Amino acid sequence: MNENQEIKLIRTATDMLERAYVPYSKFPVGASLLTKEGTVYSGCNIENASFGLTNCAERTAIFKAVSEGEKNFEYLVVTGDTDGPISPCGACRQVMAEFFSPEMKVLLTNRKGQKQETTVQELLPGAFTSKDMV
Template structure:
């Protein structure tokens, strides 16, 4: 991954923090998803008074891309206002496993600049896949 492109993705994920709709938790999360054709989709968490209807930043970015017809991805950045690099919830990990290659890089970060690099498989080893339904 080109360092300049990686920095652009971190900036987009950070920009998405300001777009988060978090009136209940006050805990914004931002994401930036790079498609294989070079498009970047930003995502933020969007809360609802009925908490179960809320959506995380990672899933927002994936769903925006998929709704635009993009289903092939190269890289994901997730950021938040945490003391350590933020980590996706279980539901987001499963959605990533559905749409991303297991070896796709994922950069977890925070506003302090701390980073952790991993992969989709590193986030969810043994993910449930469509082939498991036979």
């Protein structure tokens, strides 16, 4: 991941904050997902009055990419208006474990420009995967 790609991914994720549909929580989150082929998929959180039907930005980007046939992912950026770098929820971490390699890099950011790079494995150690279902 070079610096120009990272800047573009952060900008894309930040732009998604404006598209978030968050009338209840007022907590917009944006994400951008880079495939190994160089395609970028973006997502924002989309709330619903029945809160269980809300979809997070990370899962929106992942599901959008998977629905388009993508399966090879390289890097995910997640951002929000938080005090420190944003932290994905448990559901998003589980979906990441399903579609990303444990070593895939994930950059957590915020509007202040703070960054924390981590991996899927670090976000969800001991993840339940398809290997556990045999």
